[in-house]
Amino acid sequence: MQKNTDDVFNMILASTVHDMKNSLGMLGESLKSIFERIEVSAIDKKATELFGIVQYETSRVNNSLMQLLALYKLENEQLPFNPSYYNLYDFLHEQKLLHLPLLDAKKIQCEIIVDEDIEGVFDESLLGTVLENIIGNAIRYTRTKISVSCTHSDHIEIEIADDGFGYPEEMIKLAGDYIHGINQSTGSTGLGLFFAHKIAEMHKHKEKVGNIKLANGGSLGGGRFIIQLP
Amino acid sequence: MIFSLAKKSTLIVEDFAEFARSVRAMLHNMGATKVDIVYNAEDAIDACKARKYDVILSDYNLGTKKDGQQLLEELSKYHLLKSNCVFLLLTAENTSAMVMGAVEFQPDGYIAKPFTGNLLKSKLQKTIEKKDALQPIRRAIINKKWNEALENIQQISEEHPKYKMSCLRLKYQALKNLKQFDKALELVTQIVAQRAIPWAVQAVGEIFYLKNDFTKAMDIFKNMTTEFPMALEGYDWLAKIQRQLGQPIEAQITLTKAIEKSPKALQRQKNLGALAEENNDLPVMTKAYRQAVKHSTNSAFSSPDEYIKLTTALTRQVAQGAETIPEKIIHEAESVFAKLEKSFLSSSSARLRSSVAQALLYKANKDEEQEKKYLALAEKNLHKIDEQISAEVSLELSRSLKSLGKEELSDQILNEAIQQNIDDQDFIKKASEITSNHELIKVSKQASQNNSKAINYFKNKKYSDSILYFDKAHKLAPTNINICLNYVQSLLKHAQTLNNSKETIQNADNMLTAMPQLNFSDPRYARYSELSRLVQLMIQNST
Numbered sequence: 001m002q003k004n005t006d007d008v009f010n011m012i013l014a015s016t017v018h019d020m021k022n023s024l025g026m027l028g029e030s031l032k033s034i035f036e037r038i039e040v041s042a043i044d045k046k047a048t049e050l051f052g053i054v055q056y057e058t059s060r061v062n063n064s065l066m067q068l069l070a071l072y073k074l075e076n077e078q079l080p081f082n083p084s085y086y087n088l089y090d091f092l093h094e095q096k097l098l099h100l101p102l103l104d105a106k107k108i109q110c111e112i113i114v115d116e117d118i119e120g121v122f123d124e125s126l127l128g129t130v131l132e133n134i135i136g137n138a139i140r141y142t143r144t145k146i147s148v149s150c151t152h153s154d155h156i157e158i159e160i161a162d163d164g165f166g167y168p169e170e171m172i173k174l175a176g177d178y179i180h181g182i183n184q185s186t187g188s189t190g191l192g193l194f195f196a197h198k199i200a201e202m203h204k205h206k207e208k209v210g211n212i213k214l215a216n217g218g219s220l221g222g223g224r225f226i227i228q229l230p
Numbered sequence: 231m232i233f234s235l236a237k238k239s240t241l242i243v244e245d246f247a248e249f250a251r252s253v254r255a256m257l258h259n260m261g262a263t264k265v266d267i268v269y270n271a272e273d274a275i276d277a278c279k280a281r282k283y284d285v286i287l288s289d290y291n292l293g294t295k296k297d298g299q300q301l302l303e304e305l306s307k308y309h310l311l312k313s314n315c316v317f318l319l320l321t322a323e324n325t326s327a328m329v330m331g332a333v334e335f336q337p338d339g340y341i342a343k344p345f346t347g348n349l350l351k352s353k354l355q356k357t358i359e360k361k362d363a364l365q366p367i368r369r370a371i372i373n374k375k376w377n378e379a380l381e382n383i384q385q386i387s388e389e390h391p392k393y394k395m396s397c398l399r400l401k402y403q404a405l406k407n408l409k410q411f412d413k414a415l416e417l418v419t420q421i422v423a424q425r426a427i428p429w430a431v432q433a434v435g436e437i438f439y440l441k442n443d444f445t446k447a448m449d450i451f452k453n454m455t456t457e458f459p460m461a462l463e464g465y466d467w468l469a470k471i472q473r474q475l476g477q478p479i480e481a482q483i484t485l486t487k488a489i490e491k492s493p494k495a496l497q498r499q500k501n502l503g504a505l506a507e508e509n510n511d512l513p514v515m516t517k518a519y520r521q522a523v524k525h526s527t528n529s530a531f532s533s534p535d536e537y538i539k540l541t542t543a544l545t546r547q548v549a550q551g552a553e554t555i556p557e558k559i560i561h562e563a564e565s566v567f568a569k570l571e572k573s574f575l576s577s578s579s580a581r582l583r584s585s586v587a588q589a590l591l592y593k594a595n596k597d598e599e600q601e602k603k604y605l606a607l608a609e610k611n612l613h614k615i616d617e618q619i620s621a622e623v624s625l626e627l628s629r630s631l632k633s634l635g636k637e638e639l640s641d642q643i644l645n646e647a648i649q650q651n652i653d654d655q656d657f658i659k660k661a662s663e664i665t666s667n668h669e670l671i672k673v674s675k676q677a678s679q680n681n682s683k684a685i686n687y688f689k690n691k692k693y694s695d696s697i698l699y700f701d702k703a704h705k706l707a708p709t710n711i712n713i714c715l716n717y718v719q720s721l722l723k724h725a726q727t728l729n730n731s732k733e734t735i736q737n738a739d740n741m742l743t744a745m746p747q748l749n750f751s752d753p754r755y756a757r758y759s760e761l762s763r764l765v766q767l768m769i770q771n772s773t
Contacts, residue, residue, distance in 0.1 A: 018291065021322050022246070025344055029248040062344065078491060080460035084427055085395040090356060097349040121425050128342065205425065
């Protein structure tokens with residue numbers, strides 16, 4: 001009986017998330033249409049900025065919904081994991097393109113440092129959801145620029161760094177225990193890091209398991225998010 | 231080089247009009263001038279029949295009946311895509327949640343919604359580049375020229391090291407089709423030794439299976455289901471092997487797990503139904519075929535089989551006096567028959583199967599009047615058969631007709647099927663269990679022996695001897711298509727050695743005319759049409 005209740009809940013959750021995502025899409029597209037109908041002369045700097053904010057917040061909600069759904073499926077052993085070989089140069093550039101409107105609006109530089117022919121084994125869709133969230137946050141908290149870099153030895157290491165104030169000390173200390181990162185006062189839900197950690201752990205090779213790390217400093221002097229995949 | 235879609239025709243398949251328009255604007259920004267929009271898969275299929283698109287962007291969730299993956303399968307199955315057509319799936323969820331990497335028909339890429347024009351442009355550019363680079367391989371594969379494909383793979387993977395993995399996967403496909411199993415195994419074993427990628431793991435198991443090493447194949451697929459519990463193809467393979475090794479109950483458990491994760495797959499539901507039937511598990515059999523019929527209506531892979539099987543399960547429930555009120559079951563069965571006849575209007579064999587199965591249903595319900603009515607209809611439908619009936623369906627029909635007391639009709643169908651399938655040992659064994667007329671079986675064995683003898687003579691270029699034995703085989707099994715085609719081929723070879731060949735060629739022509747009609751989709755059709763062409767040519771030259 002428990003099984004059936006789970007199935008029903010799973011179905012309702014999935015269809016509701018889809019519905020919410022559709023609503024978001026509709027919101028975004030409708031707003032775009034409104035924007036296109038307005039005469040160019042009537043669009044001032046403030047309007048463009050507000051439009052950017054709506055776009056950004058919509059994509060944030062969308063990303064959170066994706067993470068929630070994936071975590072729910074993971075809990076119920078229904079999250080597919082489909083690792084394959086991908087070119088990291090292409091992959092990371094696509095991540096940047098996703099955030100291009102926001103980067104432009106906030107005039108933030110985004111540098112990608114990766115060799116053109118590096119290949120890695122990972123689940124493209126899941127890692128994409130992780131990075132979309134982390135990069136989005138970096139853009140939110142940085143001052144002038146962020147960097148996305150990747151190195152490849154016996155494992156892949158992707159680092160997202162910014163020149164903002166960095167992660168709070170207590171968050172860095174959580175190391176792996178990100179569910180306790182929930183903090184109403186700072187607005188951190190803990191979801192992004194918790195999700196990133198879970199997805200990193202799904203990536204296994206021989207005895208090794210993926211991991212994430214937080215640090216401050218580095219070449220840009222702000223926060224550093226590092227994900228390692230074996 | 232500046233990327234432009236100016237010369238590409240593009241199709242957007244998206245049920246959400248606002249979004250479709252937005253994607254069209256993105257494509258226009260990339261220079262596209264020909265952009266068509268349709269709102270569901272059915273219209274997409276019509277659009278692809280009218281025009282061969284260079285780029286198709288399809289939403290996964292199409293709201294109506296078919297989803298984007300099913301659309302891709304149908305377009306591939308009916309060859310409605312150009313070999314370099316780029317097909318991208320737009321998805322709302324994590325992409326791998328929809329489709330695992332091991333499925334047969336793969337889109338060229340996925341894009342998670344919402345996306346920006348820049349991202350779409352980058353994806354399209356890369357995908358088109360890759361598709362164009364790999365096109366020579368794909369074209370060779372479509373034409374089943376596997377050796378040519380291998381040569382292309384060699385060359386292209388050297389020129390484009392970036393596409394190495396895709397090339398290796400295509401290479402595996404070519405080697406498997408060339409039946410070079412050892413080479414194929416070496417290739418995928420090497421890949422898996424580096425990394426356990428789902429498609430490569432599945433390929434290792436597949437090759438062990440093809441090499442008849444079922445134990446090793448079973449180990450591989452057992453591991454695959456633990457390591458990649460959402461790669462459902464692993465369960466399909468595991469169940470197939472378990473069934474073959476005489477473990478139908480284990481196989482049913484395995485498939486049930488896969489179905490719990492994804493109930494939509496038609497073939498998987500049919501396999502589960504067949505296993506449940508073997509295990510005499512009537513409730514599961516009914517449920518599985520009920521699901522199969524439900525998904526069959528949306529699928530390019532639907533067949534009358536699942537409908538007939540569902541009514542078989544329901545008929546058994548009636549016969550066993552199951553708890554539910556029989557009227558309810560009969561009502562369901564009747565609606566299944568109606569759906570079957572509506573979906574396969576032009577199939578004479580579907581009508582025959584339907585009428586026979588209905589007679590069985592009313593017999594189980596002890597409704598003699600209706601039983602008689604449908605038996606009479608079945609007899610009428612049998613006379614109207616204008617297509618080849620497969621071995622499996624012939625067994626179904628003759629079994630049913632025998633249990634309805636129509637031994638003569640049962641034997642008539644069996645006789646035809648035995649002639650067609652003289653070399654299928656498994657079928658002959660099953661047929662001999664149904665009929666009490668053992669002459670039928672004996673004749674088929676003789677025909678088969680004569681055919682083999684004749685083939686041997688043909689191989690040794692003794693054409694007049696081969697004609698002698700093909701003639702004997704043909705007289706024993708006059709409707710057997712293979713024997714007819716073999717016979718014609720020997721006659722033509724023989725004619726080339728004669729001074730006056732007119733009569734021999736005429737014999738060949740008569741033989742082809744008298745032969746049962748071959749369906750265009752029959753794999754022997756190509757051989758048939760080539761032989762007809764030769765005969766006409768030789769008739770012209772001899773006069």
